[in-house]
Amino acid sequence: IAGADILLMPSRYEPCGLPQMYAQRYGTIPVVHATGGLKDSVEQYEVTETGSVGTGWKFGNCDANGLKWGLWNALNVCKKNPEEWNGLIQRGMSRDFSWRKSAEHYVQLMDWAMMDPPRHEPW
Secondary structure (H helix, E strand, C coil): CCCCCEEEECCCCCCCCCHHHHHHHCCCEEEEECCHHHHHHCCECEEECCEEECCEEEECCCCHHHHHHHHHHHHHHHHHCHHHHHHHHHHHHCCCCCHHHHHHHHHHHHHHHHHCCCCCCCC
């Protein structure tokens, strides 16, 4: 994965997926089908009023047209806007996929669950 420009992951089903996380760490831009862990770990690239955001491309339709859409967009930015491409690389390499961050999200989720206890006991 290190040294590649783009990682294609057109998985129909992906409960977690590690290659797209490794790819981002090594500066490879992911183009993935928006399913499971791929959807959660790749931020959709877009240009906003305040600048660009995202670390790759996610396509919704897991077919040839969906894959072509993601790959075309990635190649278009790579070829026509190297500054944006370098921004994608930098954002991807700075992502935190550590267990510490995951544990913090889990604790936050449990805190939120405790804020709104069940309204009645089922027994």
